[in-house]
Amino acid sequence: MQVISKSGYSVKRITILNSKGGSGKSILATNIASIFAANNLRTTLIDYDPQGTAIRWLKQRPNSLTAIHGINATQQNPGMTRSYQMRVPAGTDRMVIDTPAGVHGLELNDFIINSDYILIPVIPSDADIHATTQLIANLLLNVKIRTLDVKVAVIANRVKKNTKILNQLDRFLQQVDFPFIGKLRDTQNYVNAAKQGIGVHEIYPPSLVKQDVRDWDEILKFLEDGGTLYDHRDLPPPLMNEANQINS
Numbered sequence: 001m002q003v004i005s006k007s008g009y010s011v012k013r014i015t016i017l018n019s020k021g022g023s024g025k026s027i028l029a030t031n032i033a034s035i036f037a038a039n040n041l042r043t044t045l046i047d048y049d050p051q052g053t054a055i056r057w058l059k060q061r062p063n064s065l066t067a068i069h070g071i072n073a074t075q076q077n078p079g080m081t082r083s084y085q086m087r088v089p090a091g092t093d094r095m096v097i098d099t100p101a102g103v104h105g106l107e108l109n110d111f112i113i114n115s116d117y118i119l120i121p122v123i124p125s126d127a128d129i130h131a132t133t134q135l136i137a138n139l140l141l142n143v144k145i146r147t148l149d150v151k152v153a154v155i156a157n158r159v160k161k162n163t164k165i166l167n168q169l170d171r172f173l174q175q176v177d178f179p180f181i182g183k184l185r186d187t188q189n190y191v192n193a194a195k196q197g198i199g200v201h202e203i204y205p206p207s208l209v210k211q212d213v214r215d216w217d218e219i220l221k222f223l224e225d226g227g228t229l230y231d232h233r234d235l236p237p238p239l240m241n242e243a244n245q246i247n248s
Contacts (some may be wrong), residue, residue, distance in 0.1 A: 011095050014097065015111050015114070015118070016121065017135070018132060020101055023157060025125060026051075031199040031200055032052075035216070036229075043092070045058060046074060049100045062197065073086065097114075112144045117222075119154075120152065120155065121154075139221070153179075155221075156175065159185050162225065201213055
């Protein structure tokens with residue numbers, strides 16, 4: 001799937017992937033989408049997860065914030081072809097894809113083919129570390145990763161300091177063959193943001209999320225190939241937009 005934006009550049013496709021549920025894929029997807037939108041990048045969020053967490057988040061998003069186009073990939077709309085339902089608006093700059101748990105085989109291959117970047121969240125637990133190890137092994141064996149130059153990175157999610165399992169996670173991350181680009185701490189800031197349909201960067205006052213915003217620096221540098229995005233505090237106040245478009 002190749003989409004060309006109005007500026008003539010190909011849309012950048014970011015897929016959040018892990019074979020195990022509960023790794024925080026939707027938290028990553030929604031926060032990344034909100035950061036892009038806050039930077040006036042035309043963003044589409046595609047939810048392939050049957051739980052529909054990303055789509056529910058988008059329905060809660062205030063109309064005063066920059067709109068994000070949503071696609072519910074798990075439901076077929078009556079009277080609408082699949083290709084029409086899955087269409088991405090012309091001029092889209094960033095596409096963020098939230099995948100279901102248990103992706104493997106041909107389905108995994110399809111996500112790889114339709115990605116420019118793959119982010120793998122892993123939380124500090126024996127089961128999650130084991131599942132992520134298997135996923136990484138499968139990705140390393142996938143020829144498409146190399147031939148299509150798909151960039152893959154690992155993110156530690158819901159991290160609590162000074163825990164025994166964190167030491168195990170740190171040892172695991174040191175052995176990973178893909179770059180490790182950040183740790184997101186376990187905090188209610190993400191929970192509170194999700195309930196409001198916003199990203200942690202959009203929480204005010206900014207002092208509440210100073211640490212969390214800083215945690216995203218290396219992740220965003222990876223996604224923007226070393227470039228930078230504006231900090232949301234440097235942006236003008238959000239303007240009223242039309243209601244978000246959601247294909248449900």
